[in-house]
């Protein structure tokens with residue numbers, strides 16, 4: 001049901017008490033398209049493209065002939081062909097390509113021209129805060145140069161029959177998209193979409209829904225119990241960022257200031273996800289009043305304070321170092337980074353959390369397929385570190401995202417990596433007569449349970465995605481462990 005609240009505007013509320021996994025809605029998008037900033041992707045299915053295949057009608061890079069006739073691709077295909085434009089995107093391996101910035105706005109305008117009544121009914125409900133900012137909005141100049149001018153000068157959208165391609169109309173759809181688009185994870189990449197209902201859901205950093213994209217539709221299920229009358233919420237930022245980073249991002253992209261329970265909690269649900277360490281006594285330094293951007297941070301123990309500017313400088317420097325290290329990850333470089341920064345920030349700090357996720361995949365990998373004899377002391381040290389990192393990573397994620405709805409790739413993969421540590425050390429200790437048969441059986445069952453946890457998390461993922469493939473690997477591994485248990489007489 002659509003409701004209204006002074007501080008939130010329109011919002012969706014539950015019309016009855018909902019249990020976890022209860023269906024809230026299933027709906028097709030009004031318009032779906034690439035995010036404004038995106039790498040070259042197929043405009044039919046949203047896979048990364050190599051650039052080798054071009055649409056025979058319009059020359060946009062696609063992944064093959066099937067996508068030429070995809071209904072999603074038709075608006076820009078028609079407009080590009082009519083304008084006689086040849087698309088030249090040569091560097092498909094590089095980063096985002098500016099030409100993609102026009103696509104979703106163009107699709108909205110074509111849709112508005114073809115189905116004016118449906119567009120108007122929905123657009124009237126959408127939030128227009130961005131539009132009220134007009135040319136004062138920092139994105140306005142960027143949009144003018146890279147979307148409005150391109151759509152008019154190159155694609156001649158204003159001359160395309162039945163479409164309002166005026167500057168004002170283009171800025172309006174860009175404004176509506178900015179605030180009301182729902183990040184939508186298709187099988188191959190994250191895109192943006194406007195939905196008649198889902199676009200009205202409000203934001204929370206502790207969202208209560210689980211979005212699943214299947215067969216061209218968004219299905220929304222409850223990820224937490226939701227009481228009748230309570231808001232249905234999404235997260236419009238990254239759940240694995242610290243509070244200041246999330247709040248800044250939300251203010252810049254959605255013009256909203258979040259004050260949810262996590263944002264208001266200095267410890268971020270007991271994770272210490274943004275905590276720094278005190279230079280004087282080494283204890284946690286936390287925001288004194290987390291919803292105030294200018295208040296200094298205070299040490300929990302000795303009460304000494306750090307200015308917000310220093311906090312931001314520290315996060316910026318650590319973030320930059322992590323970005324460099326993760327671009328070419330290796331155990332020595334990531335461990336060196338951890339060692340350098342753990343005296344300054346909490347071990348759960350969000351930037352170090354990302355480092356941990358990379359390390360937990362790297363540990364034990366080089367000798368994973370080696371024979372038992374080849375697995376030396378260094379390998380077993382790595383396995384011990386891997387197990388510790390997996391446990392720590394999962395503990396933090398379970399507090400920030402108990403349902404795992406928002407952290408599927410990270411948490412699912414970590415459960416998979418975790419099972420390897422239990423399996424390998426159990427087999428080693430059994431071979432060394434350090435485990436009884438019963439203890440071995442318990443370890444094997446734990447290892448299988450971890451795999452099943454990963455499978456549960458990946459169960460909705462398509463088979464040709466990395467997560468879908470990992471689901472299959474987990475399934476095969478469960479069978480392999482079962483056979484091994486049978487062979488050694490454990491079952």
Ligand SMILES: C[S@@+](CC[C@H](N)C(=O)[O-])C[C@H]1O[C@@H](n2cnc3c(N)ncnc32)[C@H](O)[C@@H]1O
Pocket residue numbers: 007008009010011125126127128129179180181199200201202203204254255256257258259
């Ligand atoms: C996707 S729209 C949601 C529908 C919107 N409430 C409306 O009135 O049309 C996002 C906008 O809703 C408002 N909003 C959503 N969640 C909010 C929150 N947690 N705190 C403050 N404003 C919020 C902000 O104005 C934000 O830009």
